[in-house]
Amino acid sequence: MLSSSLEAVRLVVAEPPPGADLDTVELPCVFGDAITALRRAIVGTEPDLVVATGQGGSRPDITVERVAINLDDAIGADNAGNQRTDTPIVPDGPTAYFTTLPIKRCVAAIQEAGIPATISHTAGTFLCNHIAYGLAHLIATEFPRLRGGFVHIPFTPAQAAEREKRPSMASATAAEALRVLITAALEDLRDDRLPVEAGAGNGSKSWLSRKIRK
Amino acid sequence: MLSSSLEAVRLVVAEPPPGADLDTVELPCVFGDAITALRRAIVGTEPDLVVATGQGGSRPDITVERVAINLDDAIGADNAGNQRTDTPIVPDGPTAYFTTLPIKRCVAAIQEAGIPATISHTAGTFLCNHIAYGLAHLIATEFPRLRGGFVHIPFTPAQAAEREKRPSMASATAAEALRVLITAALEDLRDDRLPVEAGAGNGSKSWLSRKIRK
Amino acid sequence: MLSSSLEAVRLVVAEPPPGADLDTVELPCVFGDAITALRRAIVGTEPDLVVATGQGGSRPDITVERVAINLDDAIGADNAGNQRTDTPIVPDGPTAYFTTLPIKRCVAAIQEAGIPATISHTAGTFLCNHIAYGLAHLIATEFPRLRGGFVHIPFTPAQAAEREKRPSMASATAAEALRVLITAALEDLRDDRLPVEAGAGNGSKSWLSRKIRK
Amino acid sequence: MLSSSLEAVRLVVAEPPPGADLDTVELPCVFGDAITALRRAIVGTEPDLVVATGQGGSRPDITVERVAINLDDAIGADNAGNQRTDTPIVPDGPTAYFTTLPIKRCVAAIQEAGIPATISHTAGTFLCNHIAYGLAHLIATEFPRLRGGFVHIPFTPAQAAEREKRPSMASATAAEALRVLITAALEDLRDDRLPVEAGAGNGSKSWLSRKIRK
Numbered sequence: 001m002l003s004s005s006l007e008a009v010r011l012v013v014a015e016p017p018p019g020a021d022l023d024t025v026e027l028p029c030v031f032g033d034a035i036t037a038l039r040r041a042i043v044g045t046e047p048d049l050v051v052a053t054g055q056g057g058s059r060p061d062i063t064v065e066r067v068a069i070n071l072d073d074a075i076g077a078d079n080a081g082n083q084r085t086d087t088p089i090v091p092d093g094p095t096a097y098f099t100t101l102p103i104k105r106c107v108a109a110i111q112e113a114g115i116p117a118t119i120s121h122t123a124g125t126f127l128c129n130h131i132a133y134g135l136a137h138l139i140a141t142e143f144p145r146l147r148g149g150f151v152h153i154p155f156t157p158a159q160a161a162e163r164e165k166r167p168s169m170a171s172a173t174a175a176e177a178l179r180v181l182i183t184a185a186l187e188d189l190r191d192d193r194l195p196v197e198a199g200a201g202n203g204s205k206s207w208l209s210r211k212i213r214k
Numbered sequence: 215m216l217s218s219s220l221e222a223v224r225l226v227v228a229e230p231p232p233g234a235d236l237d238t239v240e241l242p243c244v245f246g247d248a249i250t251a252l253r254r255a256i257v258g259t260e261p262d263l264v265v266a267t268g269q270g271g272s273r274p275d276i277t278v279e280r281v282a283i284n285l286d287d288a289i290g291a292d293n294a295g296n297q298r299t300d301t302p303i304v305p306d307g308p309t310a311y312f313t314t315l316p317i318k319r320c321v322a323a324i325q326e327a328g329i330p331a332t333i334s335h336t337a338g339t340f341l342c343n344h345i346a347y348g349l350a351h352l353i354a355t356e357f358p359r360l361r362g363g364f365v366h367i368p369f370t371p372a373q374a375a376e377r378e379k380r381p382s383m384a385s386a387t388a389a390e391a392l393r394v395l396i397t398a399a400l401e402d403l404r405d406d407r408l409p410v411e412a413g414a415g416n417g418s419k420s421w422l423s424r425k426i427r428k
Numbered sequence: 429m430l431s432s433s434l435e436a437v438r439l440v441v442a443e444p445p446p447g448a449d450l451d452t453v454e455l456p457c458v459f460g461d462a463i464t465a466l467r468r469a470i471v472g473t474e475p476d477l478v479v480a481t482g483q484g485g486s487r488p489d490i491t492v493e494r495v496a497i498n499l500d501d502a503i504g505a506d507n508a509g510n511q512r513t514d515t516p517i518v519p520d521g522p523t524a525y526f527t528t529l530p531i532k533r534c535v536a537a538i539q540e541a542g543i544p545a546t547i548s549h550t551a552g553t554f555l556c557n558h559i560a561y562g563l564a565h566l567i568a569t570e571f572p573r574l575r576g577g578f579v580h581i582p583f584t585p586a587q588a589a590e591r592e593k594r595p596s597m598a599s600a601t602a603a604e605a606l607r608v609l610i611t612a613a614l615e616d617l618r619d620d621r622l623p624v625e626a627g628a629g630n631g632s633k634s635w636l637s638r639k640i641r642k
Numbered sequence: 643m644l645s646s647s648l649e650a651v652r653l654v655v656a657e658p659p660p661g662a663d664l665d666t667v668e669l670p671c672v673f674g675d676a677i678t679a680l681r682r683a684i685v686g687t688e689p690d691l692v693v694a695t696g697q698g699g700s701r702p703d704i705t706v707e708r709v710a711i712n713l714d715d716a717i718g719a720d721n722a723g724n725q726r727t728d729t730p731i732v733p734d735g736p737t738a739y740f741t742t743l744p745i746k747r748c749v750a751a752i753q754e755a756g757i758p759a760t761i762s763h764t765a766g767t768f769l770c771n772h773i774a775y776g777l778a779h780l781i782a783t784e785f786p787r788l789r790g791g792f793v794h795i796p797f798t799p800a801q802a803a804e805r806e807k808r809p810s811m812a813s814a815t816a817a818e819a820l821r822v823l824i825t826a827a828l829e830d831l832r833d834d835r836l837p838v839e840a841g842a843g844n845g846s847k848s849w850l851s852r853k854i855r856k
Contacts, residue, residue: 060379114370116377116379116380116382117375156328157328157329157330157387160330168383169382170383170384170386172384
């Protein structure tokens, strides 16, 4: 069964938010490789905005991550069989990064669209946080004009139907939340940059990555 | 904002399950009057199946009620301002009724359609249980060939967006669950009745009631 | 590890509520046998009040059951390996019984003692409901002056420590809740019976049963 | 009603863990002042270990915080009426600190003592995180030999009794968890320091702070 994150991103690709020149990439669910693939995609497409997504199985709503921490600490293995416990993602990297997404504007826009969303202060210590930290570190060290962050998507109804009493969200709803978030983040980016970049075109490039498990 | 139950039923009416001759009625959210209106509708349309629906705000999935108890016990008032505490719905009525819906078949069918659903053993002690008990009592005392039961629908995403960390379900998903449930219940009804009713037409009449708050 | 119900009852036995002549019995966690053992104990000790207890693992508070239904429907087997699906507890018995405990008085007294408690409208469809129904049926058919009901006890902290993010309650707290419940129920019983039974002694006999799994 | 954190700390003070020379201070629930009072107490008593505690109302278990972030972002005001939104705790301070408590050893010890506990990756963005960050910043910048962290305590049963369906923990249980945590942290500190500090006495000084609301 497809992850909820992958299902939602496919619907966004099929019907992107207006005014966004959207590209996507599937990141391997492998420590290290995920960030390498993410960096390669950023270099290749030079986006203004990166929205990484992952599955947040027990969460009832869209959660936009505010913080990513420099820590891999997982009970299970990644898709290549690697186990990481109490390991920094970037040795000598800072303890944490705040997202560069305008999260309050994004969450408010999603709620106004009639979709439940909140800010989250932890993305866990597995691949989701790994990608969130990796993205923030790339922005801080290599791509200072880029903005980006990580969004958790609840289970799909089909995933919840196989479990006991878990909340879920239709992929169409989650996809609409991602569209609204991208639009809000691009607006914020333009609001913020226009004084500096008078004359900039309005065709901002946005970009979604999604973590997948094999 | 419309109740999740009303939204879902409207979508079922707009696109009914195949082979079902569907009628609907909105029941007043008033003790006593709700059951009177339900009885009038049953008399008027002579359905084979009645599926009553209501909003189950904190529930993450479709819940099909198995039991209705002879008790009104509410903190708040109904839409006519009536307050009922520790009051039997039908004086001298039995303590409880089991539903006449084939609930296991219905829940399995909904889950197989990729929508989370479970059996519930309490519909509470407010209007939802009131209608569930009233329907079961009408079946037991006046309409012995009728089958029916009560289904709780989670909040819509828009309702959840106004609250904190509540689970929700898209109305399109809830509506599909109701279609699947009606189809499964009508199939069961035919399976059950065919030996007895050889020659009966296949156009079973089904019927949805929904509780609404003003 | 002892069940939370057994731990709490042992503490009540060690320090019973004042004025209560308390007896206890451990019921086998076996369909049918549990009720037989319960009946034998009632015949042997002639109590005024029976409070049956069981473990309600996912519940955060003391829950006093209001309703017991005539249904065994379990996924797992009982301690004798019996599996029951969609089976009445008492063939031709009523669909349900309301408890004869003064549940609102009991819940209010527990809350006033600073312990979280609520009324519950379902004891499930496994041994807890089986015993609750069996007790109510014995009262209705053989022991009309007896009062009794069923109380669910949350996990102990030690049980929760072995699981993920489950609520728990210290056995000392649960035991105090049972003492307060017994006292409130006996007071109610005296209030109710005194006009009829002028001259009755004040040493009401109360009685706890507890379901145990091997 | 006393906060659960204050109740638990009082019990620890009344019966400290063996071998710990324990001191306590109540921190004002005021942004800035809380950290000032904490610093003053550290200067005055020169502890080896500081365990700050606060109330985590909706949590079912003892949660030991792993991360504190440089952010005050509260809907409500503190006890002096200050409101802080999107404000750094320490301007130019790092985004976050990891705790210097041996959290896995502490959580394992609490669980082995039969009390539910987990690691938490967010202390929120109100006073609890404020104190956790302030403590970590003091350790990083002024008291490099000190260790410390923050622990969230669930509601007491009495607090949960006034709310709906909230988990709780008896103060005696929470106090025992704090004793076990202090003992484990001091052992870890000795294990870690002994090679360096051969001949050090065994009377490590530990120390509890607790946030209180007026």
